[in-house]
Amino acid sequence: MLRRLLTTSLAALTLTMTTTGVSWIAAPSPAAHATISSSVTASFPVVRPNDNNNLVRIVQLALGDYGYSLTADGAYGSGTLAAVTAFQGSRGLTKDGVVGQNTWAALLKPLDTNSSGAMVKALQAGLGIDVDGSYGPGTDAAVIRIQWATGQTQDNLVGSNTWAAVVGARAYVHGVGPNQLYRSRWHDYAVNGYMPANELCGIAQNSNWRFACRGVRDFNAMDAAFKVKFGHVMPVTSWSASLYRTYAQQVSAYNNYLAGTGNLAAKPGTSNHGWGLAADISTSLMTSTESSWLAANAANWGFVRDVSGEPWHYHYIR
Numbered sequence: 544m545l546r547r548l549l550t551t552s553l554a555a556l557t558l559t560m561t562t563t564g565v566s567w568i569a570a571p572s573p574a575a576h577a578t579i580s581s582s583v584t585a586s587f588p589v590v591r592p593n594d595n596n597n598l599v600r601i602v603q604l605a606l607g608d609y610g611y612s613l614t615a616d617g618a619y620g621s622g623t624l625a626a627v628t629a630f631q632g633s634r635g636l637t638k639d640g641v642v643g644q645n646t647w648a649a650l651l652k653p654l655d656t657n658s659s660g661a662m663v664k665a666l667q668a669g670l671g672i673d674v675d676g677s678y679g680p681g682t683d684a685a686v687i688r689i690q691w692a693t694g695q696t697q698d699n700l701v702g703s704n705t706w707a708a709v710v711g712a713r714a715y716v717h718g719v720g721p722n723q724l725y726r727s728r729w730h731d732y733a734v735n736g737y738m739p740a741n742e743l744c745g746i747a748q749n750s751n752w753r754f755a756c757r758g759v760r761d762f763n764a765m766d767a768a769f770k771v772k773f774g775h776v777m778p779v780t781s782w783s784a785s786l787y788r789t790y791a792q793q794v795s796a797y798n799n800y801l802a803g804t805g806n807l808a809a810k811p812g813t814s815n816h817g818w819g820l821a822a823d824i825s826t827s828l829m830t831s832t833e834s835s836w837l838a839a840n841a842a843n844w845g846f847v848r849d850v851s852g853e854p855w856h857y858h859y860i861r
């Protein structure tokens with residue numbers, strides 16, 4: 544069902560492009576990108592003769608899709624100028640060799656996971672990944688990341704806004720790891736520290752403190768058992784990010800660690816807290832009896848202490 548919907552949407556987008564020239568850049572189909580953030584608008588940096596950068600390389604590769612055979616070296620020389628002006632002429636554009644909004648719009652094509660060839664190479668060059676012209680798992684992952692990071696639907700449909708994010712260097716890419724959030728053609732993806740709100744649930748002792756929903760029942764059961772035993776709930780450290788930790792909060796924690804003013808913290812984008820799958824239970828707020836009991840029994844609810852030097856860090860592994 545999802546694949547059919549995506550295919551239909553892409554077909555609509557392509558049709559718009561072929562029947563109205565460049566309009567798909569300015570006005571992507573609402574049907575195809577109904578949930579694109581309004582803050583994301585397609586705009587492209589201008590590429591000029593004598594430029595020497597990755598944008599030129601994207602242009603060179605994309606021109607290959609129209610039969611222009613160029614060395615994708617990122618150097619905008621006479622060969623690239625001849626190809627760009629010929630392409631502009633073929634599209635009724637001003638033949639000035641300047642790749643501005645209209646030329647970008649005419650040049651780039653929508654892509655999806657079934658795409659291959661020169662246009663995919665251009666995309667890959669923009670994403671900074673291996674350029675092989677095959678829209679495989681690596682491209683899939685990079686597109687999902689950039690769509691996520693720019694507030695777009697993670698659908699692997701490379702339309703105007705995704706192209707704008709790629710070409711416009713708006714890329715803001717964080718780590719990717721396994722989870723059960725976003726199903727693409729090859730994998731499920733999520734982005735550490737950017738969990739969607741509906742994948743996080745408050746814990747019983749404080750509904751504002753969020754944990755991955757799938758682990759909350761076990762966390763609450765462990766907490767309840769702790770309370771039966773000791774008369775109070777587990778002392779989750781007062782910082783709400785002791786459970787789920789956003790990317791920004793990971794940056795903050797890591798900077799404090801580097802500055803010597805905070806606990807050991809993982810490199811941003813890599814912490815299990817960023818998946819909502821770790822809880823810091825304060826060892827300094829527990830008696831040694833309480834700490835020992837928790838360490839001995841947490842596995843009953845799927846929690847393990849697996850970071851050396853962090854006895855307070857409980858990782859949910861079910």
Ligand SMILES: [Zn+2]
Nearest residue numbers: 821822823856
């Ligand atoms: Zn921790």
